[in-house]
Amino acid sequence: xxxxxxxxxxxxxxxxxxxxxxxxxxxxxxxxxxxxxxxxxxxxxxxxxxxxxxxxxxxxxxxxxxxxxxxxxxxxxxxxxxxxxxxxxxxxxxxxxxxxxxxxxxxxxxxxxxxxxxxxxxxxxxxxxxxxxxxxxxxxxxxxxxxxxxxxxxxxxxxxxxxxxxxxxxxxxxxxxxxxxxxxxxxxxxxxxxx
Amino acid sequence: xxxxxxxxxxxxxxxxxxxxxxxxxxxxxxxxxxxxxxxxxxxxxxxxxxxxxxxxxxxxxxxxxxxxxxxxxxxxxxxxxxxxxxxxxxxxxxxxxxxxxxxxxxxxxxxxxxxxxxxxxxxxxxxxxxxxxxxxxxxxxxxxxxxxxxxxxxxxxxxxxxxxxxxxxxxxxxxxxxxxxxxxxxxxxxxxxxx
DNA sequence: TGTTGAATTCATCTACTGTTGAAGTCAACA
DNA sequence: TGTTGACTTCAACAGTAGATGAATTCAACA
Numbered sequence: 001x002x003x004x005x006x007x008x009x010x011x012x013x014x015x016x017x018x019x020x021x022x023x024x025x026x027x028x029x030x031x032x033x034x035x036x037x038x039x040x041x042x043x044x045x046x047x048x049x050x051x052x053x054x055x056x057x058x059x060x061x062x063x064x065x066x067x068x069x070x071x072x073x074x075x076x077x078x079x080x081x082x083x084x085x086x087x088x089x090x091x092x093x094x095x096x097x098x099x100x101x102x103x104x105x106x107x108x109x110x111x112x113x114x115x116x117x118x119x120x121x122x123x124x125x126x127x128x129x130x131x132x133x134x135x136x137x138x139x140x141x142x143x144x145x146x147x148x149x150x151x152x153x154x155x156x157x158x159x160x161x162x163x164x165x166x167x168x169x170x171x172x173x174x175x176x177x178x179x180x181x182x183x184x185x186x187x188x189x190x191x192x193x194x195x
Numbered sequence: 196x197x198x199x200x201x202x203x204x205x206x207x208x209x210x211x212x213x214x215x216x217x218x219x220x221x222x223x224x225x226x227x228x229x230x231x232x233x234x235x236x237x238x239x240x241x242x243x244x245x246x247x248x249x250x251x252x253x254x255x256x257x258x259x260x261x262x263x264x265x266x267x268x269x270x271x272x273x274x275x276x277x278x279x280x281x282x283x284x285x286x287x288x289x290x291x292x293x294x295x296x297x298x299x300x301x302x303x304x305x306x307x308x309x310x311x312x313x314x315x316x317x318x319x320x321x322x323x324x325x326x327x328x329x330x331x332x333x334x335x336x337x338x339x340x341x342x343x344x345x346x347x348x349x350x351x352x353x354x355x356x357x358x359x360x361x362x363x364x365x366x367x368x369x370x371x372x373x374x375x376x377x378x379x380x381x382x383x384x385x386x387x388x389x390x
Numbered sequence: 391t392g393t394t395g396a397a398t399t400c401a402t403c404t405a406c407t408g409t410t411g412a413a414g415t416c417a418a419c420a
Numbered sequence: 421t422g423t424t425g426a427c428t429t430c431a432a433c434a435g436t437a438g439a440t441g442a443a444t445t446c447a448a449c450a
Contacts, residue, residue, distance in 0.1 A: 013427085029310035031226030035408065045429050050409065052427095114309030114359060115224035124360050132362075149356065149365035150376055156360070157352020161344065164309060165319050165351070167327075170344035180390035181345055185380045195375035208397080230438065240399050245439065247397095392450090399444070407436075415428070420421100 014052050016042040021063040025108035030060060030116050057118075064109055064122070067102030070130040078138040086187030090179045093155050097163055098175065110159055127152060141191060150189040154182060209247050211237040216258040220303035225255060225311050252313070259304055259317070262297035265325040273333040281382030285374045288350050292358055293370065305354055322347060336386060345384040349377065 020041035024033040035056055039046040053059040077088045096102050112119035132152065136144035158178070161167045170178070215236035219228040230251055234241040248254040272283045291297050307314035327347065331339035353373070356362045365373070 048428060056408065111310055115306055120360050124362055127362060146364045146368065149362050152362060153352040153356040153365055154349055156355045157348040160351045160355060161348040165315050167319055167322055167344050167347060169341045170348055173341065243398060251438065
């Protein structure tokens with residue numbers, strides 16, 4: 001088990017490649033992002049990207065690692081009970097999308113899912129299992145999964161219009177205003193009457 | 196065996212190319228759609244596509260002509276007044292997306308807008324001017340444009356989750372159920388309190 | 391009928407893509 | 421110090437993309 005030879009580096013360049021990839025995938029989408037472009041942005045040889053990530057899809061998958069952990073975030077939101085859960089969801093959502101560090105990843109995820117069926121499947125799988133399933137299980141309401149998927153529709157729509165299509169005045173509205181407008185909707189989807 | 200030159204008694208090949216392009220853009224997105232693929236589907240030489248539409252972007256722009264005319268649809272929805280406008284919007288929206296003829300175009304539009312900044316600009320321009328502006332002008336409420344862009348966020352989110360990401364159970368829910376769940380949201384965005 | 395110009399095809403050009411295998415470089419260990 | 425293996429680069433392959441210009445076919449009109 002004794003391995004000799006040069007030790008794995010500090011992963012410095014690897015991180016640089018990932019950062020460049022996230023930025024590129026978010027800005028250009030999957031197809032228009034090129035390995036060569038990522039390598040150029042990371043000031044690295046294109047072959048090095050393959051050395052680390054194998055293929056372009058591997059790079060995409062590595063770059064798409066969530067900037068937060070649903071298994072800890074979801075309980076924090078659901079935990080305090082149904083009162084005010086709508087507001088907590090919208091606040092958390094806006095927090096993730098407004099933080100520059102995570103926004104690039106999230107934009108890339110949504111862009112990729114919209115244009116690439118394989119990425120759509122990834123996002124669908126993730127949302128269904130890690131988010132919708134978890135939240136629905138913690139809620140004591142009828143038709144829980146339908147309710148949570150309704151919430152997902154409003155959240156996805158917010159991300160699209162505010163951060164990707166950038167449709168004003170919603171795109172430049174203050175976060176507090178967005179929370180005030182959307183929280184009642186989310187609250188009703190989760191705990192109110194559905195018809 | 197294939198005779199070269201103009202084919203005898205052809206139907207409207209230009210329309211065939213457009214139909215193939217809509218289907219391809221909707222299914223594959225802008226970047227993964229190839230002129231050669233569209234030409235093959237339309238049983239036509241790739242150069243003919245350039246002959247008619249100049250460039251790939253020209254083809255995309257031509258294929259993205261709306262399957263309905265906002266200047267007639269919007270008044271039909273806004274006309275009867277604020278009562279029940281939420282329900283009318285959701286019903287009309289679902290109608291457009293559930294009709295097979297227009298769905299391909301709409302899917303292609305949204306996919307393109309998500310992945311291609313230029314398409315996003317087109318959709319933003321269209322939504323802002325032809326829809327949001329028109330509806331906001333007809334409504335007698337404060338912060339009309341903010342209200343309409345909130346509606347847009349919920350409608351875009353519905354299209355994404357139901358028709359592109361296909362997240363269940365919303366993706367397979369009956370239209371009546373979707374209308375019942377979303378109409379109150381839209382109604383509140385347009386005529387209710389915003390905070 | 392002869393002419394004209396649009397419809398259609400062919401063969402190519404250029405550019406760029408993801409990917410690969412071999413080779414060079416260098417830090418860490420025996 | 422020599423060996424090792426990860427890090428890094430170089431050069432090239434094979435494939436495909438959008439685009440172009442010339443050549444061919446054909447319908448319509450004077």
